[in-house]
Amino acid sequence: MTHPPSLVVFDLDHTLTRRDTFLQYLGGFLLKRPGRIWRTWSLPYAVAAFMLGKLDNAELKQRFLRSILGGVSREELQTWTAEFIHQVVHRGMRLDGLSAIEAHKSKGATLILLSASPDIYVGELGKELGFDEVICTLVEWDQDRITGKLSGSNVRGEEKVKLLKEIRRRFPNRRIIAYADNQSDLPMLQLVDHGVLVNGAKHAQKLASQMGIDLVVWH
Numbered sequence: 119m120t121h122p123p124s125l126v127v128f129d130l131d132h133t134l135t136r137r138d139t140f141l142q143y144l145g146g147f148l149l150k151r152p153g154r155i156w157r158t159w160s161l162p163y164a165v166a167a168f169m170l171g172k173l174d175n176a177e178l179k180q181r182f183l184r185s186i187l188g189g190v191s192r193e194e195l196q197t198w199t200a201e202f203i204h205q206v207v208h209r210g211m212r213l214d215g216l217s218a219i220e221a222h223k224s225k226g227a228t229l230i231l232l233s234a235s236p237d238i239y240v241g242e243l244g245k246e247l248g249f250d251e252v253i254c255t256l257v258e259w260d261q262d263r264i265t266g267k268l269s270g271s272n273v274r275g276e277e278k279v280k281l282l283k284e285i286r287r288r289f290p291n292r293r294i295i296a297y298a299d300n301q302s303d304l305p306m307l308q309l310v311d312h313g314v315l316v317n318g319a320k321h322a323q324k325l326a327s328q329m330g331i332d333l334v335v336w337h
Contacts, residue, residue, distance in 0.1 A: 121293070122291055122292055123225060123226035123227045123228065123292070124222065124225070124227045124228075124292060124293045124294070124295050125227065125228045125230065125285070125289050125292040125293070125294050125295070126222045126227045126228070126229050126230070126294075126295045126296070126297075127230045127231075127232050127282070127285070127294065127295070127296040127297070127310070128215075128218075128219070128229065128230070128231055128232070128249075128296075128297050128298075129232060129233060129296075129297060129298035129299060129300070129303060129316075130231060130232075130233035130235055130240065130243075130254075131233065131234070131235060131299075132299040132300070132316075132317065133212075133215065133297055133298055133299040133316045133317075133336075134211060134212055134215040134216075134219075134247075134297075135206060135210050135211055135212065135215075136210055136211070136212060137210060139206060139210070139235050139239070139240075139243075140179070140182075140235045140236065141182075142202075142206075142210070143199075143202055143235075143238075143239055144182060144183075144186045144187070146198070146201075146202055146205075147186060147187065147190075147195075147198050148186060150198060154186060157185045157186065157188075158185050158186060160181070160185065161181060161182060161185055164178055164181040164182075165178070175234075175272060175274055175275075176268060176271075176272035176274075179236075179255070179268065179272060180266060180267055180268055183236070183257060183264070183266040183267070183268075184265070184266025184267070185266070187238075187264050187266060188264065188265065188266035189263050189264070189266075190263065190264055191262055191263055192259065192262045192263070192264070193262070195238055195264065199238060199239045199242055200242075202239055203239060203242055203243050203246055206243060207243070207246055207247070212336045212337060213336075213337060214334075214336035214337055215297075215316075215336050216247075218297065218336075219247060219248065222295070223248060227295075228250050228251070228289070228292070229248065229249045229250050229251075230249065230250065230251045230252070230253060230285065231243075231244040231247070231249040231251070231252045231253070231254070232253045232254070232273065232278060232281065232282075232296075233252075233253070233254040233255070233273060234254070234255055234272060234273045234274040234278075235254055235255065236254065236255045236256070236257045236268075237252075237254050237255065237256050237257060238257055238264070240252060240254040240255075241254065253273065253281055254273055255268060255270070255271075255272050255273045255274075256268065256269040256270045257269055274302060275302045275303075275305075276305070278302075278303065278305075278306045279305050279306050279309065282294075282296070282306050282309050282310065283309070286309075293311045293312070294310040294311050294312075295310060295311065295312045295313075295314070296310040296312075296313050296314065297314045297316050298313075298314075298315065298316065299315065299316045299317050299318055300318075300322065301318070301319065301321065301322035301325065303315075304322065304325055304326060304329060304331065307326070307329070307331045308329050308330075308331065312332070313326075313329075313330075313331040313332065314331065314332045314333075314334055315331050315332070315333050315334070316334055316335075316336050317334075317335055317336055318333065
């Protein structure tokens with residue numbers, strides 16, 4: 119009996135990429151538009167509130183988006199996004215991650231990029247890397263300008279679990295493999311047929327081993 123090709127889910131930041139793409143994207147935009155740096159004065163306070171548990175990840179993400187990109191036109195962001203994607207693809211990817219993508223692709227797998235980072239660049243990056251589908255955090259627009267708010271859920275933690283369950287419903291007969299790096303991704307990795315923790319922190323590695331999740335180091 120012939121089994122259908124696997125469905126493979128990849129996280130983006132620190133799994134396929136060497137750095138956090140969200141902060142890299144925002145920082146690169148500020149270098150292009152240094153006149154907007156004054157808008158970031160409150161961000162250290164927001165980070166401190168997040169570290170103290172007084173601000174959740176979604177709200178922190180919105181604070182950064184609003185401060186740095188709020189009011190910027192779609193056209194201007196598209197120009198920077200094209201440059202940013204070129205930088206990431208050519209200098210910011212883990213080579214072992216790219217090899218994993220190609221290996222699964224050669225076996226006919228369906229590839230899904232599942233990321234908490236925003237769609238202002240993740241969609242195009244996923245397309246550039248050859249993914250069949252991209253699921254990520256959506257941002258809100260006011261006509262042609264970004265508001266700095268999220269449009270829907272922050273694709274992180276329990277939201278990834280929810281989306282993974284939806285993926286399984288859509289592809290009921292497919293073996294699902296998933297790669298991610300963060301401790302918050304462990305519940306998602308536990309749900310799939312083959313979960314892999316990539317470059318996880320020591321505590322995450324310990325928990326992953328207890329859950330039967332494989333560990334790998336990618337360079």
